[in-house]
Amino acid sequence: MISGKIRWGILGTGYIAEKFAEALSFIPDAELVAVGSRSKNTAEKFASKYKIPNPHGSYKGLIEDPEVDVVYVGTLNNVHKDNCIMAINAGKPILCEKPFMVNSKDAIEVITLAREKKVFLMEALWTRFIPAFTEARKMWESGVIGDVRMVSSDFGFLCERSTTNPLFVSELAGGAFMDVGPYSVSMAHILFGEPDEITALADMGPTGVDEQIGMLFKYKGGEIVLGYSSFNVESPKEATISGTKGYIRIHEPFFCPTGFTLHLNGQKPQVFESPLEGNGWNYEAVEVMECLRAGKLECDLVPHEETLALGRTMDRFRAHIGLKYKGIE
Amino acid sequence: MISGKIRWGILGTGYIAEKFAEALSFIPDAELVAVGSRSKNTAEKFASKYKIPNPHGSYKGLIEDPEVDVVYVGTLNNVHKDNCIMAINAGKPILCEKPFMVNSKDAIEVITLAREKKVFLMEALWTRFIPAFTEARKMWESGVIGDVRMVSSDFGFLCERSTTNPLFVSELAGGAFMDVGPYSVSMAHILFGEPDEITALADMGPTGVDEQIGMLFKYKGGEIVLGYSSFNVESPKEATISGTKGYIRIHEPFFCPTGFTLHLNGQKPQVFESPLEGNGWNYEAVEVMECLRAGKLECDLVPHEETLALGRTMDRFRAHIGLKYKGIE
The missing domain is CATH 3.40.50.720 (NAD(P)-binding Rossmann-like Domain)
Incomplete structure (x- = not known):
């Protein structure tokens, strides 16, 4: 201690x-x-x-x-x-x-x-410790938006291909999925844990790593998660948690937000803000x-079992898209 | 004539x-x-x-x-x-x-x-004839947002399961994919035509039709399209067209919008509005x-070849998720 x-x-x-x-x-x-x-x-x-x-x-x-x-x-x-x-x-x-x-x-x-x-x-x-994210999480966990049936998130940023940038180097475990994919995988796990089924389509670039990827997760209860990671575009960088009573849109960038909007079915959207104190x-x-x-x-919010589960899901996606890192495995 | x-x-x-x-x-x-x-x-x-x-x-x-x-x-x-x-x-x-x-x-x-x-x-x-949609399309086709690399759209609405509602009846070709899926399939086709690869995960309900589905499309140039259809939630009902210079967000409901927002990388978003005259x-x-x-x-904007191509893509998705309509095929 x-x-x-x-x-x-x-x-x-x-x-x-x-x-x-x-x-x-x-x-x-x-x-x-x-x-x-x-x-x-x-x-x-x-x-x-x-x-x-x-x-x-x-x-x-x-x-x-x-x-x-x-x-x-x-x-x-x-x-x-x-x-x-x-x-x-x-x-x-x-x-x-x-x-x-x-x-x-x-x-x-x-x-x-x-x-x-x-x-x-x-x-x-x-992300799990950012105040606005924590507040949004409390809200969906309290049942305000009913049963959550769908989650989506995207994290794309523009990154010019280069054989010297580690993000494009296979031997350094580069690629969009490994770099920004964990945010979408983590969103799925926060809500539903390890998926029952996964599938994905990826654009494999000339350096042997994925440059953009679309991901789908499915759970036993029929819940669906969509994820997107990219080096090709500055995507909206939002997360949406959709339930039977409405949805929560975590403002961009969803991985370090300062607010979110609650959309309850048939009601006006309500904005909630929690500014950052620091850089996140x-x-x-x-x-x-x-x-x-x-x-x-x-840590209770990121226990070892969670890290292991995320790792297993990452492995499944990589196997699915045939992403192998040179010299690593 | x-x-x-x-x-x-x-x-x-x-x-x-x-x-x-x-x-x-x-x-x-x-x-x-x-x-x-x-x-x-x-x-x-x-x-x-x-x-x-x-x-x-x-x-x-x-x-x-x-x-x-x-x-x-x-x-x-x-x-x-x-x-x-x-x-x-x-x-x-x-x-x-x-x-x-x-x-x-x-x-x-x-x-x-x-x-x-x-x-x-x-x-x-x-949708293809709605003024705001037409304006947004002109914008992305003019190259304002650079090369389009990703498109996403969602159309989920809340619909209580019932064996008497045609939307849930297999013999009537029901299900979320057949009912609201065409909007997401059409978005993919408007931008890129027939996909090179597709994959999907669907929640098949007890009446034998899908109640929600996540879809992915991939094209030869590496472009990715994400789609979502559902009877489980009122989803945001937005479409996003992401390019190398920025993205266009078609306002909800994207299938009958009255405006869109242009997000150019590093610039303030610009809102464009084209109100409906009529009901759409x-x-x-x-x-x-x-x-x-x-x-x-x-019609030039919906020629027969387009209808046939959409039909082929719909067939591929249904085969992929194993969606078969009773007594129809």
Whole structure:
């Protein structure tokens, strides 16, 4: 258990690492004390930008830094596994960026080790901790929109194809499905859990990864979920939860919303707003800190079983569209 | 070729027949002169409500009425074929409600006959003639939103399951896919034509028809289309056309909209409005009248080839979800 300020170390120096560094500045009792990169130079540049005292030119250096209480893993998909195993063996609690692992076999291995070593571990499903999302979720869970029968969500963004951008590199587990697909898969799981049936159609690009994908999920009760992920277009980035009494539209971007609209059948729409305090990523960081202070090994909203289930569903979709990562499996 | 007022006869007395009767009242040079039903009593009730001089207690009576210039077929799905064949043989031009036929085999038979007999025939895809829809279509066709890569649309409405409601009766070719699915299938075809691949997941209800369905279409260029039809929920009823430069959201209900919003990447959304003059169904009726006056045998926006292509795609989806109508095929 940890009391007082909690000292964070960030693994990685890309876009998401920057966002997480900014996020910590919104949390009074969080301290960002270290950053780790494969290159000392990159770590130092990042450290200077965010005023971080300990830059490390290796992942190992960051993980073994005695001043670090908890590690945020914001590296590329294909090294999450090694990063997590190293941190668990060093007894360091982990918040690991999604997708947690490249496949569920790796997820089982890492989670099993975390359980054995009694180390806190959580997948960074930040959306679940955003206030407007939490409010919307409370509303549909309270039954206001009746029985939920359909959910849809889309997350497409424009990303020019390039053989040097990791998002297009098969060996780095790139592609739209792995990058933004987890948001749609997570929406399905939040409402209904693991699907009974799935199907999908994907546009496989010349670099061997999917560049856009449409997904369908079906459940035993007949519920249907639609999902869409893309590097081809800036899509509306909305989520819609439709029930027998109405629907909730989570405003764009649904993965970090500041509001939602309730449409009850035959009534005027009602808008609900919950502005962000911070950049959005701070909420999941606060959650991790609360878990650590409470001595928890997993988070109630993102328990290990949830991460494993998401991994299994991701595997099923990849098998369905024939998406195989070179050199990984 | 017809000049002067055009005299309509309506086959059927249900919801859609009522809407069409109302629609004709908005067209100065249209006259509603006859209605036909299997029952004389029903025909007379309908005729009295809409001040129609000639009620017919049989479909044959309506079709052979010499005062009728053109027949609107608004009967149940399973009798469209017989109605159309009878009208073609009587030399009567036809506007036939969608879904045109129960399967594409029947569509080929009816269209072949219409071509042989040189009788005007058009599937009632009313959306394509609604001003706001036409304006939105012009916009995406002009390239304002770049290359279109994704289209999605949903049409769900709440409809309580009942063994007496034709929408739930297998022998009458019921189900959400056949009833509101044509709108999503049509959206895919408007943009990209016949899909290269399709897949779907459907909730088959206890009466043997689908009660909700999620559909995916994929094209050779990698374009993806998502569709959703349902009797379970009042869904948003929107259509989104997403391109590399932005997207167009057709306002609800997208099948009869009064406006749309243009979202260009990085810019403020722009709303465009084109109010309806009439109830929406009048536009397709006007189109039919213009075609008749021009001596056309098919409509440029809904040519026979389009109706046949839609029928083939519908067949593929039904085969995919195992939807078979009792006693029909």
